[in-house]
Amino acid sequence: MIDQEALWFNQTSLHKLKDGLLAQFGEFEELSLIDHRLELLNNIIVIPDFWNEVIGAEYSSFPLFADKEEARAELSGHLDPGSETVTAVVLTRNEERSIHRCLQSLLNEVDDIVIIDTGSSDATLSIIESIQSPLIHVHHEEWKDDFSAVRNVGIDKSAGDWIFFIDADEWISRESNGKVKPLIQMFSRFPLKHSLTISPLIVEKDKSSVVGVKRIFHRASGIRFFGDVHEEPRKNEDPTLESQENINIELKVEHDGYQEDILQSKKKIERNISLLQKVRKKEPENPRWIYFLVRDGMERFSADEMEMLFQKGFAFCRVENYQSSKNYTIPLTRLLLQYRFKQKNFKEVYRTAEQLEKYHPEDSDALFFSKLARLFELWEEQKRMLQEVVQFRDGQSGNEYGALHPEGLHIDCLIGALLFETGMYERAKEYFDFLDSQNVMKPVQEMYQQAFSRLREL
Structure with missing residues (x-):
């Protein structure tokens, strides 16, 4: 059963109460207290796990007021901020x-x-x-x-x-x-x-x-x-x-x-790690302290130390209760995702992002790191492709009749494209300017010349 005091925190009920009082008694000064309470309630930015259980998930009705004076007294009594300091x-x-x-x-x-x-x-x-x-x-x-x-x-x-x-x-x-x-x-x-x-x-x-x-x-x-x-x-x-x-x-x-600069000047990270190791001795199985050790020590601990901390942290979390705001399963998984990306272990980035999505659907960290990992993989693949194509071009001798271009200018076009895609824009521009002077590979040229134009506009 909902506590009657809790009704004064139920936004739906407050809106209904105001509408009912207006219809019954018309405008009166204390109605502004409802507006003020609703405005304050709008400042709750994350609805907590317990909220609906306490205030009621649906509309609940207030007791009827006999007259306007009783309504005024009730509104003042429940919605006036009071004198607590x-x-x-x-x-x-x-x-x-x-x-x-x-x-x-x-x-x-x-x-x-x-x-x-x-x-x-x-x-x-x-x-x-x-x-x-x-x-x-x-x-x-x-x-x-x-x-x-x-x-x-x-x-x-x-x-x-x-x-x-x-x-x-x-x-x-x-x-x-x-x-x-x-x-x-x-x-x-x-x-x-x-x-x-x-x-x-x-x-x-x-x-x-x-x-x-x-x-x-x-x-x-x-x-x-x-x-x-x-x-x-x-x-x-x-x-x-x-x-x-x-x-x-x-x-x-x-x-x-x-x-x-402030962290370095006050040596906060080193201090925090030392004190976290101290508190872990008091509560060795509390994942909170492992979470902060991982967060604060990510740039300082060895790979073996990090793996051990993650393993212990997840072991001490109650995974079956991962949705609770008091549980560290999701925060630790987010840190693991960040750490796997830092390692450039993209296979594990995808696996960890998938796990995080199961815990928290449409998680923005999962999207960010998985897509960024894919971009990095594509970039690395493009660099490998560039190296292979350049080696191929260097090894060419003589004309190859019957190919797209007998002198291999189509391979130069491919090198220009890969230079552009890997961010080496000046060298790519040299290749495409040369190809333009030779009046070859026009469709590809035009596509990348447009890309160069867009870059100049930035």
Whole structure:
């Protein structure tokens, strides 16, 4: 049976409710609360596994209201954002490059900001102090190679009802200005709010985006972080995450900390690998840590090490539950596909892409890597063809009467075409200009001359 509170998150039911109230009572001010709720619900960007079970997959009717005053009271009681507060938590250590930008983006979005500094030796702390905001509270904590420990200190120091973790190299996008509290407060009356994590949309510098990074939860939920790096929030210390649910919302958080120069300057990859190996000793059969080891170590581990990690990762995944957002089968398969392409093992690229398609039909990564692998194979085949044809041409002596061209100019035409198809455009142009001067192979010439014209237009 659907919780009556959950009806206020069912978009179909809300539309029906508004239509019914308009027909019964006409326009009144509180109807705008329905519009506002519907607008906020449109910011849920990935419908979670549990959503329909909680709110109802189909239309469910609200109890009838006796009069307009009761309707107004019910709308206000269920749709008013209420007074629950939001604390932003930022971890810092030598973040002078980005901390001012991060904090400025938060000042008008949250009720207060808790900073946990783990030993900055650059200008980070003086920059924070220069902002001179009573909303900012700085606490100092010794760094012990454990991000979850520091995040849990941030939880303990927070006073808000909701806690929003944002990294120092991130900032609230201008597109989401004014959205932070309304989006979070919407869930203040959600039936599962004490078992809920919320993931903002993280937008990278290259405009790619990441979902599923759990950053927001209610302070009364008892959720704590676990993991030395790539730490995750867990309710009741449950590594299966079966006692909690996650929602992705279009609250845009921009991030630029994974640019190559920044990664190198802060040696993030080496640090991450070291801490991931440490946390794997605590949970050796949790595929989460293997997934991140593979992702972060792909350019650093040997081929044997990578094969071992993939083998163990898939062995520890519950493949029968691959569709769950809590399962790592599909993410690991995507990484394996990427790795096989990097190896130029195109046969395995096709096999892995086919497997990924079975898990996730019409998967864009499967399409991308399988088609790109085919292009590379064709390109390699064209290079081999070019080498063979050039060797053939070099070995020709004398005229071959009865052939398409007795002097072998048709073979020169083929060389020109293969030079073009393998990207050696200047040499291809020389061949086709020569053939044009000889007034031979006109149909093929015209096709490639048109191609050269299109290239000049680019």
